[in-house]
Amino acid sequence: MRKLIAAAVVAGATLIAGQAIAADFPEYPPIIEIPEVDYGVEGSFYLRGSAAFNGLWTEEGIGYECGACETTFPFEEMGYGYSVGAGFGYETGTGLRADVTVDYVNNEDIEFSSPSGLGNYSAKLRSTIALANVYYDFSLGGEYGYGAAGGAFGYVGAGAGVAFNRIEASTPAGDAVPSGNNTSFAAAAMAGVGYDFGSVVADVGYRGVYIAEVSNRAAVPQNIAAENNWLHEVRGTVRYRFN
Numbered sequence: 001m002r003k004l005i006a007a008a009v010v011a012g013a014t015l016i017a018g019q020a021i022a023a024d025f026p027e028y029p030p031i032i033e034i035p036e037v038d039y040g041v042e043g044s045f046y047l048r049g050s051a052a053f054n055g056l057w058t059e060e061g062i063g064y065e066c067g068a069c070e071t072t073f074p075f076e077e078m079g080y081g082y083s084v085g086a087g088f089g090y091e092t093g094t095g096l097r098a099d100v101t102v103d104y105v106n107n108e109d110i111e112f113s114s115p116s117g118l119g120n121y122s123a124k125l126r127s128t129i130a131l132a133n134v135y136y137d138f139s140l141g142g143e144y145g146y147g148a149a150g151g152a153f154g155y156v157g158a159g160a161g162v163a164f165n166r167i168e169a170s171t172p173a174g175d176a177v178p179s180g181n182n183t184s185f186a187a188a189a190m191a192g193v194g195y196d197f198g199s200v201v202a203d204v205g206y207r208g209v210y211i212a213e214v215s216n217r218a219a220v221p222q223n224i225a226a227e228n229n230w231l232h233e234v235r236g237t238v239r240y241r242f243n
Contacts, residue, residue: 044241045242046091046240047239047242048086048087048088048101048240049086049087049237049238050084050085050087050235051083051084051235051236052085052207052235053082053233053234054082055078055079055231055232056081056230057075057078057229057230058227059228060072060074061224061225063121064221065114065116073113073114073115076111077109077110079107079108079111079124079125080107080108082105082106083104085101088100089239095137096134096137097134099133100133101130105126105128106126107125107231108124108125109124111123114172118171119173121169123169124169125167127165128164129163129186130161130163135156136156138155140193150195150196151196153193153195153196154192154193155193156191157188157190157191158190159190161186161187163184163209164181165182166181167182167224177216177218177224178218181217182216186209189208190207191205191206199240200238200241201240202237203239204237205235206232206234206235208230209230209231209233211231212227213225213226213229
């Protein structure tokens with residue numbers, strides 16, 4: 001009799017436990033959500049705008065102060081001005097990016113001294129510079145290092161292209177020299193720091209622009225020129241990613 005009662009108790013407990021366990025199972029199989037794989041920073045196109053202050057340095061000026069004989073005018077003082085520009089580019093997501101830029105440059109009051117002691121000649125430069133550029137962005141390290149979540153970064157870059165120049169000049173007596181235009185090879189070297197906010201990236205840095213020649217292309221003796229010109233800029237840029 002005791003064995004029969006014990007068996008009945010065990011059977012009853014098993015039945016109750018089974019019902020409780022069965023109640024814990026969902027009526028349908030659960031849906032398991034698999035998170036998307038994060039591949040890090042991906043490539044994107046961007047638009048950019050920039051503004052800069054500049055100073056213009058050159059080795060020397062060339063003119064014809066004594067009629068038909070070519071005269072070298074020693075460089076005396078840098079000219080100062082500004083530039084504004086825009087561009088379109090693509091970044092790979094690996095730190096490499098490339099863009100094309102067009103900048104309008106204004107620079108005034110660069111001066112050359114007269115070899116005859118007559119005083120200083122002054123010149124103004126207006127230039128449109130079109131460049132194809134490549135850059136490498138790198139993390140500055142630490143908690144806010146450059147990566148998929150953005151952050152602080154440094155960059156270096158280089159570019160090459162063409163400059164469309166217009167030069168205006170005046171003599172020590174204040175007489176105007178014929179203004180004129182020329183087209184010249186141009187190149188650039190860049191370095192700076194920035195911060196990636198996500199869809200917007202801001203940076204500030206140095207850009208050195210080499211302009212092979214600036215000239216008014218006038219007939220002798222009113223022709224003036226300057227070779228191996230360097231435009232030194234402190235430039236700020238904002239980029240907007242749109243994909």
